[in-house]
Each structure stands twice: as structure tokens, then as C-alpha cells.
Amino acid sequence: MKRLLLNLLLTFPLLAGTGIITLKAQTATIAANGTTGSFKTGYVTSGGTLADGNMTVSNASGSTPKGWAVFDLSAAGIPAGATITSATLRINKSAVSGTGASPACSIIAIPSDLSVPALAGQGSTVFTSITGGTTVNTATWTVGTGTVTLNLNAAGISFLQNNASGIISMGLSTTSNRVFTITGYGGTAATKPLLTVNYQTACAGQPAAGTASAPSSVCAGADFTLTATGTTAGTGIDYQWEFFNTATSTWDQLAGATTTSYTVTGGITSATDYRLSTTCINGGAINYSNNVGVSISAPTQCYCSAASDNNDEKINSVIVAGINNPSTGFGTNGYQNFTGITGTMVMGNAYSFSAGINPFYTDDILAVWIDLNQDGVFANPGERMLYVTPSASPATGTITIPMTATPGITRMRVRLVYDETMLPCGVSDYGQVEDYSIDIQSPPTCNGAPTPATISGPSSACPGTSFTLIANGASFGLGISYQWENYNTGTGQWDAIPNATTTSYSSSGIAANQDFRFVTLCSNGGGTDISATFTVGASAFYSCY
The missing domain is CATH 2.60.40.10 (Immunoglobulins)
Structure with missing residues (x-):
């Protein structure tokens, strides 16, 4: 009497000798099929008048017909214990007539076969069932003809989960005065009502370990994400990220990290190894991913960000200690990274500094910071090397590297702001930021008589x-x-x-x-x-x- 269109996309490759089962998403498609007089699709008026076949749906004054379609989930082959993850209902609007506002339409799920009361002539029972069912989709239908696929909401997924082994009906109603004619069981495979159910089956055997990945290094305290691919998915599968505790030499659970992608909020302060455990709770089989190590980046790779909200004025040249960089553009959000350009400064020496400003405003402020101890911040005393309120462009001054500086390559930040507090980090209203590299070198060791002063x-x-x-x-x-x-x-x-x-x-x-x-x-x-x-x-x- 009914023909079930079942398309089960099942993949259960069993790896010989390993007991590992790989599960993939599975889909069942169920058509509303019937024959003349079966009432597997049809409509009913508020007065209880029944019609077999195509569905008429409207809220025009008078009969306010509602449609229905019957689906046999019991024949879909959805295994007991499977978890339904999503579902859609496809319908076909073969004709639309009348006038009115864009229609709000609803799909109502009924946990019974409405063809039974319809065949018995119990139109009022059918109408009441549709009116009192579970609303599983509410959408505004277009007034054009053709097929439309509607996603079932969370209530609809729950409804299907609770009725996966039975026969259900889907009712159609609208608040619009327009009249919709919906193709019934007599349509083609492409136009008759079609319910598509996506689900996952319960796990069995040892799950696939998957491959874990993470950034090789991160800045201390910065968020980062752990990711695993190729893991088993399905009902009864639990995930847990673990980290290696060097103090106890044990793998400990990372609190709250129970998904294949997990962000470590607040980051880490020391190098840490991670892995993902995947467990099938149906039998307790467990498997572990590869270990991934995350190290701490050097402080000089972790400077604070600085930017500007408005690209109105820029630093168009920087000259100091062998750096001579005329620049164009504003970079990203007013920041340009010129750390590939390196100047050399010797401890104890004084260096003339010049920065061009275009356009120049009388309330411009320019400052220079150098990370003298290479700890990745510019906040240490003495690291703001220059603060200038120039009367014209270029802004000029003198930078002297103290004898207490740490030798080696470090970061120099040049910042331009307009009439606001000057800070090495954060976002300014106007201005620009440029970063450079500075090679701080120790002065030569003295020998013999010093130079006369x-x-x-x-x-x-x-x-x-x-x-x-x-x-x-x-x-x-x-x-x-x-x-x-x-x-x-x-x-x-x-x-x-x-x-x-x-x-x-x-x-x-x-x-x-x-x-x-x-x-x-x-x-x-x-x-x-x-x-x-x-x-x-x-x-x-x-x-x-």
C-alpha cells in the first residue's frame, strides 16, 4: 500500500583483526505513499469534510482546510538506540491562489496515522489532531509554486526520536488567506512529500583514535585550540582531552574538554602535551590519539597589539641607527610590521631619531619604545626611549641605549597618536604604529688610556x-x-x-x-x-x- 523510499547511507568498514568500527552519518528518506482512497495524504476542513490525495491549506474565511501526510518510520530501518540529529520535510506547492500577506505556515507532527480516522469518516478527529499536534516548523512560505524543504526544529527532532519505530503524520496549516495546493501521494518521486531523517547509531567495539593537532607554540596566557579529526562519532561516544602532568607523570583530564575541538581559555605558562581519548560507553572500549606538544613562544614573539581606528595620519618615514624606511599605506588597522628591518645600537651610544608625519597636526604626539630586556613587553621602567610633541614634521629626538640593556635582537615600537594618552598597546582614535627590530650590542672592552673628556x-x-x-x-x-x-x-x-x-x-x-x-x-x-x-x-x- 505504501512504498518506502529508504536511502541508508551506511558505512561500517570493519578493520580485520583490529575490532575498530568507523561510523559515519546515516540517512533515511521516507516518502508519503498511498493509493486512491487511502487517505495517506489529504486535507480536512474545520467542518470535518475530508478529501483524499492532494492537500489544500488556507486560512480563508469559511472552511480553513488543513493538510496531512502519513509517514511510516517503522519501515525506515532506524536502529533502536540511534540518535536523530536533524530532519527535513519536503513539500511541493503545485498551485497558489488568492491574495493576502506573506503567509506564516506551520508543520504539525501527530504521533498517529491520520488515514485511520479519515477512512472512518471522522473528519473532526483529523482536524482536532492537526490543531493539537507538536509544531515542528514555522516558516513564511513564498507565494510561488515549486518544492520547498523545511528544517524540523528541536521539538521536531525530539518528536521523531520518540516515535522512530511508529507511523506518524505531518499536518500543514497556515494563517494566510491564500490557498495552497500541496502535491499528495499521487505526485512523482520528486514532488510527493518526503521526510528525510539523519541519525547516528550507537557505538560498538573500539572507536577510532583520530588525529590530534594544535599549534606548536603559543604565547604564555594566550587562548589556543586543540582539534581532532577522524574520530568515531555516534551515540555512546565520549571524548575527553587529557594533558600530561609532569609533576605526577600521569595523563590528567582537562576539565570541560569533551568535544573534538576545544579552546584552552587562558592558555598555558609552560610547555604541555595533550591527547584525546575516545570512549565507546557501550562496552567501555577506549582509544587515544597521538600526543601533541604545545610549547611557549619566546617573549619577543608575543608583543601586545596596537592599532588605530582611523586612517587619517601616518608615520611616513623612520630614520635611526641604520634604519631608513620611507613607508606608504596604513597597514592593517593602522599597524605595519617592519621587523624585517633591523637597526644596530651600541650600549652607551646616543642615536638621532627622525620620524616623518603626514599629514601633521599640532596636537600630534610621537613615542618610541625599545624592549631593553627582551621580556616581550614595553612596560618596564626606562623602555619608553622617546616622547615628542613636535611643532612640525619630522618628529626628532635622541635615543640612548643604557649599559644595563640585554644584548641581542629586540623590538622597537614607534607610535603616533593625536591628542590622547600615549601607550604602547591598545587602540588609539587616530595615528599609526610601526614595529622594527633593533640589534643591541655591547660596547667594546676598553683598553689602555681612555679618550680625554x-x-x-x-x-x-x-x-x-x-x-x-x-x-x-x-x-x-x-x-x-x-x-x-x-x-x-x-x-x-x-x-x-x-x-x-x-x-x-x-x-x-x-x-x-x-x-x-x-x-x-x-x-x-x-x-x-x-x-x-x-x-x-x-x-x-x-x-x-
Whole structure:
């Protein structure tokens, strides 16, 4: 009486001698089939009038007919215990008449064979059954003719799961005044109602291990994703990611990681190995994927991001320490990565810096950071090497690498903003960011007598007024040390000034004329240079008002 169109896409390749079963998605297709007078498809009016064959669906005043189609799930071969994952209903609109708004239409599932009351002439029972069924799809149908495939909702999947071994009916209703004629069992294979059910069967035997993958290295604390492919899927299959606990030398479960793709939120702080366990709970067989190791990237590969919301102005050139980079464009979100360009800076040396700005605005600010200790951040004291509020383009300044810097290649960030707080990370309203590489090198080791230094500073100062002296041209390098001295007229000796061991000396003031000198010592060979005496005179009181 009915013809079942069953298309079971089953794949159960059993690997000889291994007991491993590979499961793939399976599909059953069930057509609404019938013969004249079978009422396997038809419609019923609100007054209980029944019609066999094609379905008429409308909400026009009067009869408000509703259609139905019967599907025999029991003959579909869906195994007991299978999990239905999705389903669709295909119908064919052979004719549409009348007028009205775009129609809202519903599919209603009924857990019984409506052809039985229809054959008995119980039209009111059929109408009531359709009205009181489970709504498994609500959609706006177009007013054109042709086939349409409707996805069943979660309630529809649950309905099919609970009635997978029985005969069900699907009712059709609409709130539209238009009249839809839906092809019934008399249509072709391409037009009669067709229910398609996708499902997975319960697992059996040992599941496939699958292949795990993950990034080889990540920045400390950054999210990353573990992924496994080729694993067994189906009812009764459990997944669990595990990590190797080096403290206990055991594989421990990763909390909440029970899917084949899992994001490790918050990342890791040390290198970690992972694997996926796949278990068939029907018998408890378990299999493990390959191990994947995730290491921690070097800090210099993990700098914070910086960007700009508006591409209005840019850094169009950077010149410093052998870098001469005229650039165009704004990059991605105002960021350009020029770390393939490397400048060389020696500890203790001063380097002129220049950055072109186009277009230039009077409230522009430009800053330069260098990661002096190569820890992957620019937030350490002293790492903002330059902060300029230029009066015109280019922005210029001087960068000096301290002797405490870590030798090697590190990151330099150049940032332009407009009238806002200057930070090395984050998004600014305007401006641009460019990153470069800097090779910090140690100065040469001193040898023999240092280069003579020349002192500059004020020739006179008011009593008690601070002033600064600079030793120009002083040698620098490993083994070089400095000491400022002043002449003690009471003892007739030169005394070392406490804590005055750099090339500049700031005095809190003098009460009388004072002689100073600058001593440079090379510990490698013991060479010493003593500068010429520099005298700062005490200004007369009448010139200090």
C-alpha cells in the first residue's frame, strides 16, 4: 500500500583483526505513499469534510482546510538506540491562489496515522489532531509554486526520536488567506512529500583514535585550540582531552574538554602535551590519539597589539641607527610590521631619531619604545626611549641605549597618536604604529688610556642654585667607570663627589668658587684620563635677585 523510499547511507568498514568500527552519518528518506482512497495524504476542513490525495491549506474565511501526510518510520530501518540529529520535510506547492500577506505556515507532527480516522469518516478527529499536534516548523512560505524543504526544529527532532519505530503524520496549516495546493501521494518521486531523517547509531567495539593537532607554540596566557579529526562519532561516544602532568607523570583530564575541538581559555605558562581519548560507553572500549606538544613562544614573539581606528595620519618615514624606511599605506588597522628591518645600537651610544608625519597636526604626539630586556613587553621602567610633541614634521629626538640593556635582537615600537594618552598597546582614535627590530650590542672592552673628556656647564652660578655639568667625548665601553671630583681648598686635595659616576653631574649649588674635574678609568689595563679643571664661579649677590 505504501512504498518506502529508504536511502541508508551506511558505512561500517570493519578493520580485520583490529575490532575498530568507523561510523559515519546515516540517512533515511521516507516518502508519503498511498493509493486512491487511502487517505495517506489529504486535507480536512474545520467542518470535518475530508478529501483524499492532494492537500489544500488556507486560512480563508469559511472552511480553513488543513493538510496531512502519513509517514511510516517503522519501515525506515532506524536502529533502536540511534540518535536523530536533524530532519527535513519536503513539500511541493503545485498551485497558489488568492491574495493576502506573506503567509506564516506551520508543520504539525501527530504521533498517529491520520488515514485511520479519515477512512472512518471522522473528519473532526483529523482536524482536532492537526490543531493539537507538536509544531515542528514555522516558516513564511513564498507565494510561488515549486518544492520547498523545511528544517524540523528541536521539538521536531525530539518528536521523531520518540516515535522512530511508529507511523506518524505531518499536518500543514497556515494563517494566510491564500490557498495552497500541496502535491499528495499521487505526485512523482520528486514532488510527493518526503521526510528525510539523519541519525547516528550507537557505538560498538573500539572507536577510532583520530588525529590530534594544535599549534606548536603559543604565547604564555594566550587562548589556543586543540582539534581532532577522524574520530568515531555516534551515540555512546565520549571524548575527553587529557594533558600530561609532569609533576605526577600521569595523563590528567582537562576539565570541560569533551568535544573534538576545544579552546584552552587562558592558555598555558609552560610547555604541555595533550591527547584525546575516545570512549565507546557501550562496552567501555577506549582509544587515544597521538600526543601533541604545545610549547611557549619566546617573549619577543608575543608583543601586545596596537592599532588605530582611523586612517587619517601616518608615520611616513623612520630614520635611526641604520634604519631608513620611507613607508606608504596604513597597514592593517593602522599597524605595519617592519621587523624585517633591523637597526644596530651600541650600549652607551646616543642615536638621532627622525620620524616623518603626514599629514601633521599640532596636537600630534610621537613615542618610541625599545624592549631593553627582551621580556616581550614595553612596560618596564626606562623602555619608553622617546616622547615628542613636535611643532612640525619630522618628529626628532635622541635615543640612548643604557649599559644595563640585554644584548641581542629586540623590538622597537614607534607610535603616533593625536591628542590622547600615549601607550604602547591598545587602540588609539587616530595615528599609526610601526614595529622594527633593533640589534643591541655591547660596547667594546676598553683598553689602555681612555679618550680625554671635556667639561661643559655654566661658568658661574648664584649661591645655592642648582646647575649641571656634562663630560663631553668621554670614552664608553666595558670596563669604563667615571668619577666627578671637586677641589677641597681646606686639604689641598681632589675629593670624589658621592654618587657622581655618570657623564653628567647635577650640583645642588655652591657657596664659593668651585673647581671640578672628570676622571675616566679603564679597568682593563688601568689607563686613566683626568679632564682639565672646570671652574664654576659664585655670582655676586647683586646679580642674583
